[in-house]
Amino acid sequence: MDIEAAKLLGAGIAVLGVIGSGIGIGNIFAAFISAVGRNPGAREHVFTMTMLGFALVEALALFALIIALLLLFVF
Amino acid sequence: MASPLAQFEINKLIHLNVGDFDISFTNSSLAMVLSVVFILTILFFGLKNLKIVPSKIQALVELSYEFISNMIGDNIGKEGLRYLPFIFTLFFFILIGNLVGMMPLSFTWTSHIIVTFAIAFFIFLVATFIAIFKHGLFKFLGFFAPSGVPKPMLLLLVPIEIISYISRPVSLSVRLFANMMAGHTLLKVIGGFVFVLGANSFIIGGALPLAFLVALTGLEIVIAFLQAYVFAILTCLYINDAIHLH
Numbered sequence: 421m422d423i424e425a426a427k428l429l430g431a432g433i434a435v436l437g438v439i440g441s442g443i444g445i446g447n448i449f450a451a452f453i454s455a456v457g458r459n460p461g462a463r464e465h466v467f468t469m470t471m472l473g474f475a476l477v478e479a480l481a482l483f484a485l486i487i488a489l490l491l492l493f494v495f
Numbered sequence: 496m497a498s499p500l501a502q503f504e505i506n507k508l509i510h511l512n513v514g515d516f517d518i519s520f521t522n523s524s525l526a527m528v529l530s531v532v533f534i535l536t537i538l539f540f541g542l543k544n545l546k547i548v549p550s551k552i553q554a555l556v557e558l559s560y561e562f563i564s565n566m567i568g569d570n571i572g573k574e575g576l577r578y579l580p581f582i583f584t585l586f587f588f589i590l591i592g593n594l595v596g597m598m599p600l601s602f603t604w605t606s607h608i609i610v611t612f613a614i615a616f617f618i619f620l621v622a623t624f625i626a627i628f629k630h631g632l633f634k635f636l637g638f639f640a641p642s643g644v645p646k647p648m649l650l651l652l653v654p655i656e657i658i659s660y661i662s663r664p665v666s667l668s669v670r671l672f673a674n675m676m677a678g679h680t681l682l683k684v685i686g687g688f689v690f691v692l693g694a695n696s697f698i699i700g701g702a703l704p705l706a707f708l709v710a711l712t713g714l715e716i717v718i719a720f721l722q723a724y725v726f727a728i729l730t731c732l733y734i735n736d737a738i739h740l741h
Contacts, residue, residue, distance in 0.1 A: 474724035479666060482673035493500075 430491045437484030456472040499683035503606055503676065523610070526602040530591040559587065563727070570731040571738065578734055581621075585614070586727035593675065593719035597712070605722075606675035608668060615668035618730050626737035638740065667729055674722050678715045685711060 452470040456463050507519035526584060541556030563583045567575045589605060596603025604610055626635045639656040640649055685708045693701025 470726055471721060472725060475670070475721055478674070479670035482677060483666075483669060485677055486669060486673050 426495065427491055431488040434484055434488040434491060438481040441477050441481030441484075444480070445474060448473045448477060453478075499680050499687065502679060502683060505607075508709065517585075521608035522602045523604045523607065526595050527605045530588060530595050530604075533595070534587050549707055559583075566728060566729055570728065571735045574738065575731070575734065577688065582727055582731060585618075585730060586723055589614075589671070589726055590720065593723055594716070595674065596679065597716055601674050603679055605671055606679060608672045611668040611672045612664065615664040615671075618667065619664035619692060620735065621670060622730075622733040622737040627733060629738060634740070648741065661732060670723050671726055674718055678711075678718055682711055682715065 431484050448470060452466060502620045507554070508522060508525060509520040511518045511520065537552065538556055541552040544550075545553060560583070563579060564576070565585060567579055567582055592605045593603065595601055596606065623635075626638075637658070639653050641652070641656075644652060686706050688704040690703040691707060692704060693699075
């Protein structure tokens with residue numbers, strides 16, 4: 421297979437990893453919304469952990485993106 | 496039109512060579528110096544004439560100190576306050592570094608993996624040495640084999656624990672680097688669309704990508720704060736792990 425075609429295919433497959441991140445972020449914010457719904461007073465406290473959880477899950481999506489960019493532009 | 500990745504190029508501003516080493520003052524160094532000067536200016540003016548009822552800048556400095564102090568108190572406890580200068584410097588250096596990159600024609604020094612990896616590796620060494628000096632080498636190594644685990648599982652568990660410990664600086668650095676690089680690259684790509692669409696439709700066609708660009712810039716500023724916060728709080732958690740036997 422042509423190396424350029426293989427690179428493009430590899431990059432496309434690598435980006436499929438962000439599916440997990442999409443599900444994860446949905447889970448985190450669903451938990452946040454239901455926690456605030458049950459106990460509106462806990463909002464600031466839970467918000468801090470929500471932002472931390474969001475950034476951690478987002479990082480995994482960006483790891484997948486970095487591998488895709490690595491395949492496209494470095495190799 | 497320039498490539499969207501051209502914004503990450505390092506340009507030497509003042510050429511300096513010590514023997515074989517190239518220690519030129521680059522645009523990255525300039526951005527770092529600007530970040531530090533900005534922080535020091537705010538701290539200097541905030542702490543000049545301290546009053547009981549604070550002036551606005553003094554209130555800002557006090558708020559930032561309290562923010563870091565609460566972060567450390569929640570995550571490490573009282574004995575963690577000795578690391579407050581470290582966490583304070585780390586958080587505000589990365590935050591202002593991210594925000595300096597959002598200025599037009601500026602350079603984001605946090606978008607280079609070697610810089611973020613240097614910081615993350617240093618934090619990894621700090622946490623490891625705190626653990627070793629506090630608990631001794633054997634107890635530190637004993638962390639990778641949790642108690643109450645049957646012997647056959649240990650053979651599988653210990654390498655996994657070690658790998659996940661070693662991956663901490665990698666994940667810490669790649670998180671910050673990837674967020675900054677992807678965000679800025681996206682901004683430049685959409686900016687290119689504004690230009691191309693506007694040039695081919697008497698300017699009016701560029702309005703939609705421009706609106707998107709404005710929203711994205713807002714999101715990038717939020718991400719700048721968020722990533723600095725996550726970096727600092729993960730450092731607090733790693734130091735907490737090191738002090739309290741993980």
